[in-house]
Amino acid sequence: MKCLRIYATPDGESHFDELELPTTKRTVHPDAVPFDVTGSYPASRVRITHIPAGMREVAWHTVPEPVLTVRLDGSVEYETSDGEVRHVQAGSFVLVEDTHGRGHLSRHSPEAQTVIWISLPNGLERSL
Known part of the structure; x- marks a missing residue:
């Protein structure tokens, strides 16, 4: 499963990355x-x-x-300090980790939006 990531390098510049989250198949009902x-x-x-x-x-x-942001409706366009722009639609999630430096710019769609923010102190490092 892919996850878009916004992060900052030690010099404070922000960038995008894509993480591959490992998954396993689970059956929840026979x-x-x-x-x-x-x-x-x-x-x-x-x-x-x-x-x-x-x-x-x-x-x-x-x-x-x-924070892992989960966009329930609307959309946003993120821009990182290196000039790259990504458009994120409803139903997407983004790991935002640029806690220092210049940060990122957010351009929201004109309609109201609902976003769930999940604070992840260790980012997406898995617990055992």
Whole structure:
């Protein structure tokens, strides 16, 4: 399973990366098709954010801690300090880890949006 990642290098510049999250097949019911499921990741907090309609661009910013964002509706365009731009649709998730440096820029779609923020103190390092 792929996960888009925003991270900062030691010099404070932000970049994109794609992580491949390992999965295993799990059957949750004898009559169900098996699901692809990742391992468990320790989380410290979950927040739900409502971004109002008309919120367009959020200036350059960092995150206070690594967060996995899960976009339920709307879309966003992220730009990293190296100039790369990625468009993220509803139903996508992004690991945002640029906790220092210049950060990233967010350009939101015109409609209201709901985003779940999952704080991951260790990023996507799996727990045993």
